[in-house]
Every structure is written in C-alpha cells, then in structure tokens.
Amino acid sequence: MFSLVLASARTRLWQYAGVLVVVVMSSALVTVLATVLDRVHRADTGQAAMKSAESLLGLVGGTSGLTAWLLVVNTMSLVVQQRRREIGALRTVGATARQLRLQITGEALVISLVGAAAGAGIGLAAAGPALQWLVRNDVLDAGPTAGLSLPGFTAGVLCTTAIALLAAWTAANGPMRTSPIAALREAEAERRAMPPGRAVGALAMLGLTWAAWDWYGHRDGPHEAVNGAMALCLLLILSVWLLIPLLVRPIAALCAVPGRLLSRYSGTLAAANSTAATRRVAAMAGPVLIAAGLSAMLLCGNAVSGEVESRPVARTAAAVADRAAAVAERAEAPAASARAVPVRPAEAGAADAGQAGQAGHAGHEESRPAAAPERGDGGRAERQRDRNAVGMRILMTPLITFSAIGILNTLLLATRRRRQEFAVLRLTGSTRGQMLRMLGWESAVVVLSGLIAAAAVVAVSLGGLCARADLPAADLLELLPWGALAQVAAGCAGLGLLGVVVPGLLVMRVQPSRTARDVG
Missing domain, CATH: 4.10.860 (DNA Excision Repair, Uvrb; Chain A)
Structure with a gap:
C-alpha cells in the first residue's frame, strides 16, 4: 500500500503542487509564530509580553490556518472530483472505499510531511528577522533574542500536517459514499451540485452563525458590537463557501449576461460551460470568495472599529458640554x-x-x-493607530499570499484538466482567438461570482454592525476603505484572468488531434 501511495503521489505531483506550496507557507508561518512565542517565554519579559505574543500567535495563526485549511480542502476536493472516473473504475474491479480513502489520505500525508518539514526549516530561518521586526515596531517588548526552537519546529510540522490530513479526509469522504456505477456516471455528467454531507455542514454552520450573533447581541459596548460583526462575517464566509455549489448557478447565469450580449459565440459558449459545470465553477469561485471576503472583513473592521469605539466618548463629551x-x-x-x-x-x-x-x-x-480628555487621548490614539496598522500588515500579508496561491492553483488545475474539451472545440472549427475569449469570459464569471458572494456577506455583517452600534449607513459608507477594497477586487480579477488564460494558452499549443488521442 505504501509503495502504491508513493507512486500515485509522484505521478500526480502537478496536481498537488498548489497544496504543497500552501503547506510549505503554512508550516513556515506557524513555525515563526511558535518560535517567537517560545523565545518570549524564555526571555521572561513579563506577563504583558507573553499575552501580546499569545494574542499574535492566536490571531495570525488562527486566521492563516483557517485560510490554509479552506484552500487545501478546496484543492483536494477538485483533485478528488477529477479522479471520479478512476475511483469508479477501481471500485468496479473490487477496490473498497476504505482502501481508496486511505490511498488519497496517504498521498496527502506524504505531500504534507515533505512540505511541512521544508516550511518549518524556512520558518526557523525567518523567525529571527521576524522577532526583530516585531520588537522594532513595538508589537513586542525588547528582550527576546533570536535562536533555534525545537517546540517551534515541532508545532509547524504537526499543525500543518494535521490540517492537510483533515482536509484530505474531508474531501475524500463524500465521493466514496456513492456506488461505483454512479461514480462512473458522474465522471461524465454532473447529476447533483451539492453533496449531502456538505449541505448538512452548511446548515450546521448557519446555526452556529445565528448562535454567535445572538450571543454577542446580549453583550453591551461598542467593542462587543465590532467583535460580533467580525464573527458574523467569518462564519457567514464559511457558510457561503459550503453553500456555493447551490448559489453559483444563478450567480453565474447573471454574471454571464454581459458575455452573451457582447460576444455571440465566445460569450454564449462560456455561459453554457459555466452553468453546466457547477462543481468546477464553485471550486474556482471558492478561493475568490475566501480571499475577497476575509480581506474585506479585516479592512472594514479596522476602519469602522475606531469610529464605533470613539462614538461613546464623543457622546459623553457632548453631554458634558x-x-x-x-x-x-x-x-x-x-x-x-x-x-x-x-x-x-x-x-x-x-x-x-x-x-x-x-x-x-x-x-x-x-x-x-473639557480639559481632561485632551491631555493624553491624542498620544494614545496615535499609538493605537500605529499598532492597528502593524497588526493589519501582519494579518494581511499571509492572507493575501495564501489566497493568491489558492486562486492560481485552483484555476490552473481546473483549466489544465479541460484538454479534451479544448481539443474537441478546436477540431470542430473554433479558432484560438475564440477559445481565448471564451476563457476570458469564463474567468470573468468565476471572479464576479466570488466577489458578489463576498460583497453580500460583508454587507450583511456591516448592516448588523450598524444596527448594534447605532451607526447611520451614510456615516458607514464614508468610513469604508474604498480604495483598498477596489485593490482587492482588482487583484482577484487579475489572478482569475491569469489562472485561466495562461494554462489555456499552454494547452492550445499542442495539436488538437494529439491532445484528443492522449486524453482518450
């Protein structure tokens, strides 16, 4: 079994390339954070420094770990979907669901161990400069020194490997429940867009979202209102990501309207492909939803929190006057x-x-x-703004990097597997220009679907914040960082176009007859 797993992982290395990169980066980040916490603990700089380091590890590690897990699950789900014909054939000749599940999980284990070990080594090398940067920017107190950390290396390898194994098990569990004949049939044509297990998980996540929002609603104060909105946005992103196979069909049909109107052949063909291959479009739009949703959540939360928390102070000053x-x-x-x-x-x-x-x-x-608030509030507010800016850079850097890799990897993987489809279209008379325009319209549908879903989630969360914090909608619109949000949308659009057009160009360089013969 072990030799079979190694051979299968080696032949499918191009499929696991994106997973490998995400695992390396996730392991490096966890190793850096765990090493920083270990060095702070060894320096014994006091409870304040320990709490700051623990908060940093929990917030950055939790956000990045969640993003990495979602991207690995998304990639593994796409890999398993593309192996449905193989899974059906193996189960037809006698392979059990347990054997196939162990094979896929074993492949993920091999990839994750190699990537986690490499990432942990990179993390140990980067921990020293990262620690100096945190001290220099007043995130941590002076005192901790750089050095090797065995707990940091162990935490990076074990945490990242556990994330990859859980993602592989989750992705492989659903297709193994179908019969062999159904697996072979679904390899040719999709019959259902939403697996039952994913639907149950989405309903459970929606229930958890409502419970969290209700729990924060019973707590007073502007800080609790901001935390409640952030928690609501995060849980809604997870819920919509689980529900996106059901939501993507109407959203994709709506986003495909400009293509139908502006390009009668390429746009119409792209619209038909997007509405027919629901699972593929959902897998491609998922990373866009995660990237845009989490980025917008952090940007909007950071912009609104200062205003919301300062409103009671302003009301108190007005009452005093x-x-x-x-x-x-x-x-x-x-x-x-x-x-x-x-x-x-x-x-x-x-x-x-x-x-x-x-x-x-x-x-x-x-x-x-009147004189009391003016003496120390200016300096404290400026220091808090500086800390918020540093914290935002710490949070956004791994999030943007993970999301970019996830978007590119998913789009590259999904487009490269369509070689036979492209060959058939070329053999029936489609030109390279028409094919590229079709891919461009498809990438627009994918990116717009993810951005629309993310915008809906963020709008619901901000609406709840306005209701809880008594903040008018006009004031909220003025506070939002529209420039940064536009950069996030433009970045997702650029990555989407790059991830679809580049592999399409590479595939179309091969002769159509040769491509059809090799795939067949």
Whole structure:
C-alpha cells in the first residue's frame, strides 16, 4: 500500500503542487509564530509580553490556518472530483472505499510531511528577522533574542500536517459514499451540485452563525458590537463557501449576461460551460470568495472599529458640554432677576457675591471635564493607530499570499484538466482567438461570482454592525476603505484572468488531434 501511495503521489505531483506550496507557507508561518512565542517565554519579559505574543500567535495563526485549511480542502476536493472516473473504475474491479480513502489520505500525508518539514526549516530561518521586526515596531517588548526552537519546529510540522490530513479526509469522504456505477456516471455528467454531507455542514454552520450573533447581541459596548460583526462575517464566509455549489448557478447565469450580449459565440459558449459545470465553477469561485471576503472583513473592521469605539466618548463629551452650558445659564439667571427686581444695597452686595461664587463654580464645572480628555487621548490614539496598522500588515500579508496561491492553483488545475474539451472545440472549427475569449469570459464569471458572494456577506455583517452600534449607513459608507477594497477586487480579477488564460494558452499549443488521442 505504501509503495502504491508513493507512486500515485509522484505521478500526480502537478496536481498537488498548489497544496504543497500552501503547506510549505503554512508550516513556515506557524513555525515563526511558535518560535517567537517560545523565545518570549524564555526571555521572561513579563506577563504583558507573553499575552501580546499569545494574542499574535492566536490571531495570525488562527486566521492563516483557517485560510490554509479552506484552500487545501478546496484543492483536494477538485483533485478528488477529477479522479471520479478512476475511483469508479477501481471500485468496479473490487477496490473498497476504505482502501481508496486511505490511498488519497496517504498521498496527502506524504505531500504534507515533505512540505511541512521544508516550511518549518524556512520558518526557523525567518523567525529571527521576524522577532526583530516585531520588537522594532513595538508589537513586542525588547528582550527576546533570536535562536533555534525545537517546540517551534515541532508545532509547524504537526499543525500543518494535521490540517492537510483533515482536509484530505474531508474531501475524500463524500465521493466514496456513492456506488461505483454512479461514480462512473458522474465522471461524465454532473447529476447533483451539492453533496449531502456538505449541505448538512452548511446548515450546521448557519446555526452556529445565528448562535454567535445572538450571543454577542446580549453583550453591551461598542467593542462587543465590532467583535460580533467580525464573527458574523467569518462564519457567514464559511457558510457561503459550503453553500456555493447551490448559489453559483444563478450567480453565474447573471454574471454571464454581459458575455452573451457582447460576444455571440465566445460569450454564449462560456455561459453554457459555466452553468453546466457547477462543481468546477464553485471550486474556482471558492478561493475568490475566501480571499475577497476575509480581506474585506479585516479592512472594514479596522476602519469602522475606531469610529464605533470613539462614538461613546464623543457622546459623553457632548453631554458634558451641554451640562456646562446649563450650569452657566443657571448662573446667569439670578443676575437677570437682580436687574429686574429692586433690592437694597446690602442685599445687592450679598447677591453679587453669590453670583460670583456660582459663576466660578460653573466655570470650574465646564473646564474640568473639557480639559481632561485632551491631555493624553491624542498620544494614545496615535499609538493605537500605529499598532492597528502593524497588526493589519501582519494579518494581511499571509492572507493575501495564501489566497493568491489558492486562486492560481485552483484555476490552473481546473483549466489544465479541460484538454479534451479544448481539443474537441478546436477540431470542430473554433479558432484560438475564440477559445481565448471564451476563457476570458469564463474567468470573468468565476471572479464576479466570488466577489458578489463576498460583497453580500460583508454587507450583511456591516448592516448588523450598524444596527448594534447605532451607526447611520451614510456615516458607514464614508468610513469604508474604498480604495483598498477596489485593490482587492482588482487583484482577484487579475489572478482569475491569469489562472485561466495562461494554462489555456499552454494547452492550445499542442495539436488538437494529439491532445484528443492522449486524453482518450
């Protein structure tokens, strides 16, 4: 069995190339974070430094680990889908579902161990510069020094291998439940877009989303409102990613309308391909949803959190100013009545003294709360903005890198497997230009499907934040980082076009008759 697994992994190395790259990067990142935590612990710089390092490890490692797991699951699902004919043939000649599941999981184990070991070595080399950068940017206190860390290396290898194995087991579990004849039939034509297990997982994730949102709703404060919106967005991204095989057909049909109108042959053919191959389009749009959704969640959350958390302070300052104005009006009232009502000289002197005392008390009431917030808030706000900027760079760098690799790998894998389809189209008279335009329209459908799903998720989350934090929609629209969001959308579009057109060009360089003969 082991020799069969090694031979199969070696022959399918091009399929696992994207998984291997994601595993290497994930292992390197986990190793860096675990090494930083270990060096901080050894330096014994205090509880504050330990809490900062633990928060960094938990936030960056959790976000990046979730992204890596989703991308590995997405790639493994596409690999297993493309092996449905092989799986059906092997089960027809007597192979059991357990044997095939162990073979696929064993291939993932071999790939993940090699990638995790290489990534852990890279992480140990990069941990020293990363630690110095964190200290230099005041993320960590001075004191920890660079050095090798056996716990960091072990954590990188074990965590990444566990992620890859769980992803492979999840991807291989669904197709093994179908009969051999059904597997052979579905290899030629898709009969159902949504596996039952994925549908159950999506319903469970939606229930968890509602429970988390309800739990945050019973907690007061702007900080809890922001955390609730971020948790809602993250869980909704997972739910929509699970449901995307059902959602992608109507979304793809809508996104294909411009292609139908502008290109009668290429656009119509691209629309037909997108609506017919639901699983393939869903697998290709999944990384776009993950990349755009998580990036927009972090960008919008960072932009809105400062405003939402400062609104109670602004309301308190306004209330203090109103109170001071009311006190000043009450202090002026006796003076006006004294001018209107005649009094004796002795009483006038006492009234003047009382008015002076009340005016002095009003001035004291007015100046005391107004001067306090201005002394230290400016420096604290600036330091917090700097920390937020550093934290955003730490979070966005691995997220963008993982997402870019996931998008390119999925699109390259899905397009390269369509060699026979391209050969048939070429043999029936389609030109290279028509084929490239078709691929361009298909990439537009894939990217738009992922971006529309991500935009819907982020809009729902921000709407919930507006309701919880009493923030008007007009103010929210002014706070959003539209330039950064446009860059995310443009990056996804560029990666989508690159991941579809480049392998299409490589496939179309081969003669159509030779391609059809080799695939057949």
